[in-house]
Amino acid sequence: MSRINIFIDFGSTYTKMAAFDLDNEELLARIQVPSTVDVDITAGLEDAFTELSKEIKIGAEDRRRAIACSSAAGGLRVVCVGLVKEYTTEAGRLAALGAGAKIVGEFSYDLSAGELDEIEEMDPDIVLLTGGTDGGNKKVIVRNASLLARAGENIRNIIVAGNKSAYDDIHAIFGDSKKNVIFTKNVMPEIGTLNVGPTNCVIRELFINRITEAKGITKAKKIIGDVIMPTPSAVLEAAKLLAEGTTKCPGLGELLVVDVGGATTDVYSVAMGFSSKKAVHIVGLPEPYIKRTVEGDLGLYHNLVNLQELAQAESVPEHFEEIVEDLRRNREIMYDDTRVEVHLLLSRLAVDTAVTRHVGRIEMIVTPGGDMPVQRGKDLTAVKNVIGSGGAISFSPQPKDVLEGALFRDTEQHILKPIAPQLVLDERNILFSVGLLAGTDSVKALSIGRKYLRYL
Numbered sequence: 001m002s003r004i005n006i007f008i009d010f011g012s013t014y015t016k017m018a019a020f021d022l023d024n025e026e027l028l029a030r031i032q033v034p035s036t037v038d039v040d041i042t043a044g045l046e047d048a049f050t051e052l053s054k055e056i057k058i059g060a061e062d063r064r065r066a067i068a069c070s071s072a073a074g075g076l077r078v079v080c081v082g083l084v085k086e087y088t089t090e091a092g093r094l095a096a097l098g099a100g101a102k103i104v105g106e107f108s109y110d111l112s113a114g115e116l117d118e119i120e121e122m123d124p125d126i127v128l129l130t131g132g133t134d135g136g137n138k139k140v141i142v143r144n145a146s147l148l149a150r151a152g153e154n155i156r157n158i159i160v161a162g163n164k165s166a167y168d169d170i171h172a173i174f175g176d177s178k179k180n181v182i183f184t185k186n187v188m189p190e191i192g193t194l195n196v197g198p199t200n201c202v203i204r205e206l207f208i209n210r211i212t213e214a215k216g217i218t219k220a221k222k223i224i225g226d227v228i229m230p231t232p233s234a235v236l237e238a239a240k241l242l243a244e245g246t247t248k249c250p251g252l253g254e255l256l257v258v259d260v261g262g263a264t265t266d267v268y269s270v271a272m273g274f275s276s277k278k279a280v281h282i283v284g285l286p287e288p289y290i291k292r293t294v295e296g297d298l299g300l301y302h303n304l305v306n307l308q309e310l311a312q313a314e315s316v317p318e319h320f321e322e323i324v325e326d327l328r329r330n331r332e333i334m335y336d337d338t339r340v341e342v343h344l345l346l347s348r349l350a351v352d353t354a355v356t357r358h359v360g361r362i363e364m365i366v367t368p369g370g371d372m373p374v375q376r377g378k379d380l381t382a383v384k385n386v387i388g389s390g391g392a393i394s395f396s397p398q399p400k401d402v403l404e405g406a407l408f409r410d411t412e413q414h415i416l417k418p419i420a421p422q423l424v425l426d427e428r429n430i431l432f433s434v435g436l437l438a439g440t441d442s443v444k445a446l447s448i449g450r451k452y453l454r455y456l
Contacts, residue, residue, distance in 0.1 A: 003021075003022070003023070003062075004019050004020070004021065004028065004056070004058055004062045005019070005020050005021075005022050005062075005065065005066075005437075006018070006019045006020075006052070006058070006062055006063070006065070006066035006067075006224075007019075007020070007066065007067060007068070007430075007432065007433035007436045007437065008045070008048070008066055008067070008068035008069075008224065009068065009069050009070070009071075009231050009234070009432040009433075010035060010037070010041060010044075010045075010068060010069070010070035010071070010217070010220070010227070010231075011035055011070075011071055011231065011261065011262070012035060012037065012071055012261070012262055012263040012299075012302070013034070013035060013261065013262030013263065013301055013302075014032040014033065014034060014035055014262070014391070015032065015033055015034070015035045015036075015041075015044040015045060015047070015048050016030070016031075016032040016048075016429065016432070017030070017031050017032070017048040017049070017051075017052050018030040018428070018430050018432075018433045019052060019055075019056055019058065019062075020433070020437075020448065022437075022441070022444055025444060025447050025448050025451060027428060027430065027448070027452060028055070028056050029052055029055035029056045030428050030429070030430060031048060031051040031052050031055065032048070032391075033047040033048045033051055034047075040219070041217060041219065041220055042219045042220050042223060045220055045223060045224070046223075049063060063223065063224060064223075064224065064225060065224075065225050066224040066225055067224065067225045067226050067227075067228055067436055068220070068224060068226070068227045068228070068436075069227065069228065069229050069230060069231040069233065069234040069432055069435070069436060070217055070227050070230060070231060071100075071230060071231035071232065071261075071263070076099070076100055076101040076102060076125055076126070076203070076207055076230045077101070077102055077104045077122070077123070077124045077125045077126075078096040078101040078102065078103055078104065078124055078125065078126045078127075078128055078203070079103075079104055079105040079106070079107070079119050079122055079124040079126070079127045079128070080092040080093050080096060080103060080105070080106045080107070080128045080130070081107045081108075081111065081119075081127060081128065081129050081130070081131075081144055081148075082106075082107075082108050082129075082130040082131050082162075083108065083109065083130070083131035083132055083137060083140050083141065083162075084108060084109075085106070085108040086284065086285070087188060087191070087285065088130040088131050088132065088162065088187065088188050089106055089107070089108045089130065090284075090285055091130060091187040091188040091194055091196065091285060092128045092130040092161065092187050092199075093106060094187075094194065094196055094285075094288055094291070095128070095161065095187050095196035095199040095200060095203070096126075096128055096199075096203060097291075097292045097293060097294060098196055098200050098236070098288065098290065098291070098292055099199070099200040099201075099203035099204050099207075099230070099233060100203075100204070100207070100229065100230030100231065100232035100233035100234075100236065100292075101126070101203060101230070101232075102264070102294055102296060103294070104122050104124055105118065105119060105122050105124070107119070109140060110140055110143055110144065111143075111144045111147050111148075113147075116147050116148070116151055119151070119154075119155060120151055120152050120154045120155060121154075122154075123154045124154075124155070125156075125157060125207075126157045126158070126159055126203060126206065127148060127155055127157070127158045127159070128159050128161060128199070128203075129141060129144060129145060129148065129158055129159065129160045129161070129162060129170075130161050130162040130186075130187050130188070131144065131162040131163060131166075132162050132163030132165075132166065132186075133163060133186070133188060133189060133190050133191055134163055134164050134165065134186050134189045134190070135163070135164075135165050136163055136165075137163065138163045138165050138166035138169070141160075141162045141163055141166050141170070142166050142169045142170060142173070145158075145160070145166075145169075145170040145173050145174070146173050148179075149173050149174050149177045149179070155179065156179060156180060157179070157180045157182075157206055158174075158179055158180070158181045158182070159181075159182050159183075159184060159199065159202055159203065159206070160181065160182070160183045160184070161183075161184050161185065161186060161187045161198070161199045161202075162186055162187070163186060164185075164186055164189075167183055170183075171183070180206075182202055182206065184198045184199055184201075184202045185198040185199070187199055188285075192285065192286065193286075194285060194286055194288060196288060204229055204230070204233060207229065207230055208227070208228060208229065228436065228439070229435075229436075231432055232266055232292060232294065233435070234431075234432045234433075234434075234435030234436050235257065235259055235266065235268060235389070235431050235432055235435055236268055236290065236292055236435065237434075237435035237436075237438045237439070238257075238431040238432070238434035238435035238438065238445075238449060239255065239257045239268045239270050239290075239387075239431075240270055240290055240438075241434065241435075241438045241442060241445055241446050241449065242255065242270075242387070242434070242446065242449050242450070242453075243255045243270035243271075244270070245446060246442050246443050246446055248443055249443065249446055249447070251446070252384065252385050252450075253384045253385065254269075254270060254271035254272070254380075254382070254383050254384055254385075255269070255270055255271070255383060255384060255385040255386070255387060255421075256268065256269045256270075256271070256355070256358075256380060256383050256385070256386050256387070256406065256418060256421070257269075257386075257387045257388075257389060257431070258351050258354065258355060258386065258387070258388055258389070258390075258393070258403070258406055259389040259390040259393075259431070260298075260300055260347055260350050260351060260354075260388075260389075260390040260391075260392040260393055260402075261299055261300070261390050261391075261392075262299050262300055262301040262302055262391075263296070263299040263301070263302045263303070264294050264295055264296050264298065264299050265294075265295045265298040265299065265300075265350045265351070265353075265354040265390075266292060266293070266294050266295070266354075267292070267293050267295075267354050267355055267357075267358040268290075268291070268292045269290075269291050269358065269359075269378060269380055269383070270289065270290050271289070271378065271380055271383050272289055272378075273287050273289075273291075273360065273377070273378025273379050273380060274379060275375050275379050276379050276381050276382060276416075277362070277373070277375075277379075279373060280362060280373045280374065280375045281372065281373070281374045281375070282374070282375050283374045283375070283376055284376050284377070287360070287377060287378045291358070291378065293354070293357060293358045295350075295353065295354045295357060298350045298353055298354055299350075300346060300347065300350060300392050301327070304324055304327065304346070307346045307349050307350060308321075308324050308346075310349045310353060311345055311346065311349060314345060314349070316342075316345065317341035317342055317345065319342075320342055323339050323342045324342065324346075327339075327342070327343075327346075340397060340398075343392070343396070344396065344398055344401055344402060346392075347392040347393060347396060347402045348401065348402045348404070348405040349405065350392070350405075351388075351393070351402055351403060351405035351406050352405030352406070355405065355406040355417055356415055356417070358377075358378075358380075359377060359378060359379075359380045359415060359416045359417050360375050360376055360377025360378045360379050360380070360416045361375070361376060361377060361414050361415050361416060362374070362375055362413075362414040362416070363375075363376060363414070375416070377416070378416070379416045380416055380417060380418055381408060381416050381417065381418060381419045382418075382419070383418040383421050384421055384422060385421055385422050385424050386403060386406050386407075386418055386421045386422070386423055386424065387424045387425070387426060387431075387453065388402065388403045388423070388424070388425050388426065389426035389429060389431045390429065391429055393425070393426075394425065394426050394427055394428065394429035395429070399423075399425050399427075399456060400423055400456040403423045403425075403456070404423070406418065407419070407421070422455060423455070423456040424453050424454070424455055424456065425453065425454045425455075425456055426452070426453060427452065427453070427454045428452050430448075430452055431449070433448075434446075434448060434449040
């Protein structure tokens with residue numbers, strides 16, 4: 001009998017579990033139960049194993065071999081502190097997002113005492129300290145380090161990824177501190193040059209080695225094999241694999257993934273994002289080839305009030321307000337005749353707004369020679385595939401209607417959304433499993449990922 005491999009996602013709303021026969025590259029069962037983060041994360045885990053056992057027979061060894069990702073307990077919360085908002089602070093933000101983090105605060109220039117208090121109140125998992133190109137300004141990053149060194153216990157983990165010329169001074173500042181301070185390479189070693197990879201790695205390692213303990217996941221790790229990455233990192237790995245393929249099998253090409261969750265709506269693009277217009281100048285930091293954005297105000301359950309406000313500009317269905325209130329209380333998608341229109345509207349608005357924020361746009365600026373078009377962000381008009389994931393899309397009765405919120409509109413030609421992509425559905429909501437498997441067997445992960453995608 002083939003060995004069962006189980007993959008788990010500890011989500012903020014649901015704990016999801018997928019069991020595979022990897023020999024035959026077959027999904028055996030996929031279940032989800034309400035997460036129990038606020039009480040004991042292992043209660044939801046045991047509930048999930050109970051439900052899975054109703055679908056397939058699993059043994060003790062199958063449980064112990066399971067691996068997981070997690071966005072529970074608020075996800076991986078990061079505050080970015082940099083020098084210039086549009087440069088080193090933004091570079092830090094891109095690095096943190098690429099590692100699967102949720103940005104809970106951004107600060108630039110010299111920190112004030114009041115801003116330090118704000119950061120302590122945010123209780124971040126990590127403070128990412130950047131500032132200055134290598135050999136450039138080091139005064140600000142050193143001063144900010146000195147403030148962080150005196151901060152209270154809510155600031156525990158600090159990653160320094162700025163001007164390397166300041167590292168000796170910063171190391172001395174934190175010498176007697178009990179804080180966990182990690183130095184890595186500058187996220188912006190030169191003006192206009194991004195180097196986010198080293199910081200990505202450090203954030204993920206810190207998540208695995210220390211932060212999971214603070215989120216109560218240590219108990220879960222005594223039951224299963226391991227929790228190896230934040231959930232967004234797993235989805236990002238899946239997106240990268242599906243786009244690029246392996247040496248044995250080609251990928252789908254440049255793509256965009258939209259994942260609508262209960263707490264956030266995440267967008268991932270694997271694309272160069274070069275301008276499709278000849279006369280346009282690119283401004284701002286270069287965009288990363290693999291990019292993630294997270295919209296913490298667009299979760300389908302935790303942020304219903306924001307989606308409700310966005311819907312006011314639309315033609316809302318009958319009984320809209322009472323159905324939204326019921327959804328807020330029950331946190332359950334029920335696609336009966338009276339509710340389906342409301343769910344579809346809210347899901348499409350989450351997709352539309354999140355993708356609009358993710359993609360680049362064309363702006364006109366005034367110059368001595370006249371108006372000049374400039375591009376900020378990635379031009380994703382030529383992206384070949386748009387993949388929908390997350391329960392609100394994967395299990396929607398009309399996923400195509402929801403995903404069309406990600407498409408280019410003639411009425412908003414300055415917003416560089418995909419023009420004519422293939423719409424694709426992660427119909428079993430298993431992209432997290434593909435990402436978890438990719439690290440050990442990319443060939444099987446790609447094969448499974450493609451097998452369970454449905455073209456709309």
